Amino acid sequence: MSSSRITDEQINDLLTKLQAVLPEAHLRSTDRVSAAKVLQDTCNYIRSLHREVDDLSERLSELLANNDINSAQAAIIRSLLR
DSSP states (O other), rough: OOOSSSHHHHHHHHHHHHHHHHGGGGGGOSOOOOOOHHHHHHHHHHHHHHHHHHHHHHHHHHHHOOSSSSSHHHHHHHHOOO
16 A cells, blocks of 8 residues: 555544534434445535535525616625625
């Protein structure tokens, strides 16, 4: 085994860290979850974040295109997007 290969311990540590940032992780018991389950949950979470970003982007575009918004409000929104 070369020194550049990741160890099982490092993989387990990374999976634990990854699982800790998933929103459903706090609902699970402290039992060990398979790496495949953690990775699947992570992919699902990333997809949901992408959908949420797309929805928010669309809503912001609609808001900025709306003539009811004044220039000060539009400037604030644009500054937040930078």
